[in-house]
Amino acid sequence: MMFVRGPLSLYGLRFLLGAAEAGFAPGIVYYLSGWFPAAERARAVARFMAAVPLAGAVGGPLSGALLSLNGHLGLAGWQWLFLLEGVPAVVLGFVVLVYLTERPEEATWLTPTERAWLTTHLSREREQCERMSVLQALSNGTVWRLGLLGFAFGFSGLGLWLPQIVRGLSGLSDFMVGLVSAVPYLVAGAAMVLVGAHSDRSGERLLHIAASATAAACGFLASAYLHSPVLAVLALSLAAAGLSSAQGPFWALPSAFLSGPAAAGGIALINSVANLSGFVDPYLIGVLKGATGNFDSGLLLLALVPLAGASLALRLRRAPGSRPWLER
Secondary structure, three states, X not given: OOOOXXXXXXXXXXXXXXXXXXXXXXHHHHHHHOOOOHHHHHHHHHHHHOHHHHHHHHHHHHHHHHHOOOOHHHOOHHHHHHHHHHHHHHHHHHHHHHHOOOOHHHOOOOOHHHHHHHHXXXXXXXXXXXXXXXXXXXXXXXHHHHHHHHHOOOOHHHHHHHHHHHHHHHOOOHHHHHHHHHHHHHHHHHHHHHHHHHHHHHOOOHHHHHHHHHHHHHHHHHHHHOOOHHHHHHHHHHHHHHXXXXXXXXXXXXXXXXXXXXXXXXXXXXXXXXXXXXXXXXXXXXXXXXXXXXXXXXXXXXXXXXXXHHHHHHHHHOOOOOHHHHOO
């Protein structure tokens, strides 16, 4: 990305980047379902995905600092940002390939008794899942409804525009904007882990998702009308916490009724549909910002999306035949 020279190269490289990373999130969710029993899955997913808001918390101030390198060694600040934030991902990709264990039965850091218990327990849970092929999973109505539900919790709209929203409210420097922008991410990371753990303890998923979505909607709604920088950042923190908190309970759902290749395909489809928000939300916010000159209407739009998600979660909870796999 640091070698982008115009719109065509930007679109082309961004497409390739998206294609390269498309399998990562569903792959990890599927991978974790092969390691953690259903009763532990929401907190496992939440702890992993807490890396997203925590990366935002670190990346905000770091990006602001890197932008200040503008002109150093002939590179623009944004080029330094892509270079220094991209290299660790490349290096760690090879490290994980060597050191990450594929499945529990291969884990030498577990005792033989632990390996046997975990393998047997997970095998029993998989036997309780519905038997379906990949094609059946891809045409399953519940899988598609979960994809639509996941669309409501896209973080891209907030993540992309948060620094500019903060700048518009405060007029701070690049570094200070990055520092202030870290606050919602820190709140989101903590909330994500706490809600995921509570969902596992209670064994309930969809009410946790609906409550998180409602909190996100309230945060976006408040931030559209609060023009005090401090209050607006607090409202955006609530919105970020709501969006993030839904992730653990949400991603524990597919593996509760899908297993094997069907789970891999179903999770990938859910993620693909959900990720459409990564295009739609930022684009619409940009259009509304251009039309109105501020972010208020965009924030109102962001409030409506999780509110619709809360409604869908409650409808799923009341759907006939949903209770057995939702209570695992």
